[in-house]
Amino acid sequence: MEKAQTNYKVASFAGVETAGRMTFKDMLDLSGSELSVNALPAGVSVPFTHWHKRNEEVYVILSGKGQFYVDGEEFAVAQGSVIRVSPAGERCLKADATSPLLYLCIQTEANSLVQATENDGVLAASKPSWL
Amino acid sequence: MEKAQTNYKVASFAGVETAGRMTFKDMLDLSGSELSVNALPAGVSVPFTHWHKRNEEVYVILSGKGQFYVDGEEFAVAQGSVIRVSPAGERCLKADATSPLLYLCIQTEANSLVQATENDGVLAASKPSWL
Numbered sequence: 001m002e003k004a005q006t007n008y009k010v011a012s013f014a015g016v017e018t019a020g021r022m023t024f025k026d027m028l029d030l031s032g033s034e035l036s037v038n039a040l041p042a043g044v045s046v047p048f049t050h051w052h053k054r055n056e057e058v059y060v061i062l063s064g065k066g067q068f069y070v071d072g073e074e075f076a077v078a079q080g081s082v083i084r085v086s087p088a089g090e091r092c093l094k095a096d097a098t099s100p101l102l103y104l105c106i107q108t109e110a111n112s113l114v115q116a117t118e119n120d121g122v123l124a125a126s127k128p129s130w131l
Numbered sequence: 132m133e134k135a136q137t138n139y140k141v142a143s144f145a146g147v148e149t150a151g152r153m154t155f156k157d158m159l160d161l162s163g164s165e166l167s168v169n170a171l172p173a174g175v176s177v178p179f180t181h182w183h184k185r186n187e188e189v190y191v192i193l194s195g196k197g198q199f200y201v202d203g204e205e206f207a208v209a210q211g212s213v214i215r216v217s218p219a220g221e222r223c224l225k226a227d228a229t230s231p232l233l234y235l236c237i238q239t240e241a242n243s244l245v246q247a248t249e250n251d252g253v254l255a256a257s258k259p260s261w262l
Contacts, residue, residue, distance in 0.1 A: 032241050056162055108164045
């Protein structure tokens with residue numbers, strides 16, 4: 001843990017290529033999401049297909065190339081791909097034979113977001129030294 | 132939009148360095164989070180400090196180096212940094228003078244996650260062609 005104060009906490013996913021998987025819910029006291037960063041070596045697949053009871057997942061491909069599976073369909077993903085999977089979607093993914101795959105997975109309670117940033121964000125009075 | 136079916140939808144943040152900011156809530160029909168990918172050119176700051184009424188934010192630094200501000204404190208962030216900010220935290224960030232900053236921001240309703248993956252995930256019967 002690099003730093004923690006009343007309203008924030010900081011960690012890092014540096015070293016995840018060696019660790020394989022790092023999860024941040026407990027590390028950062030997340031209350032609205034579960035977040036993981038995952039590294040699949042070239043040619044390696046998540047070893048199972050799964051779905052969720054309540055949670056929506058968003059996968060963000062940070063680097064590499066792979067194949068994604070949902071409900072009997074397969075499609076290519078690559079750095080920059082962002083995939084929303086509804087709870088009932090049966091999902092799996094693998095890294096291409098010639099490329100490792102680094103990806104982030106965000107898990108949230110489906111239909112839990114009450115309002116988005118245009119109504120939820122408020123301009124603050126305090127400022128950093130550079131503004 | 133690359134692909135959409137009953138239980139999933141796919142987009143991409145490719146080109147965000149030119150666009151500056153891409154948001155995925157509407158693009159992917161996200162129901163549990165608001166997700167954006169943001170590119171700050173070297174030396175550029177988010178031009179304001181803000182806090183949130185209800186939403187927790189998680190910032191993930193995808194590449195580059197910068198400075199993060201919360202509640203009067205400033206600290207360095209870099210590729211791999213993951214920062215949780217509670218709704219009340221007054222926050223801002225900027226790219227270092229010599230480095231652009233690419234980051235992801237996840238917004239969720241604070242305290243909305245009911246259960247995490249160990250209880251929410253269920254093994255599925257269907258499998259991709261490679262398993």
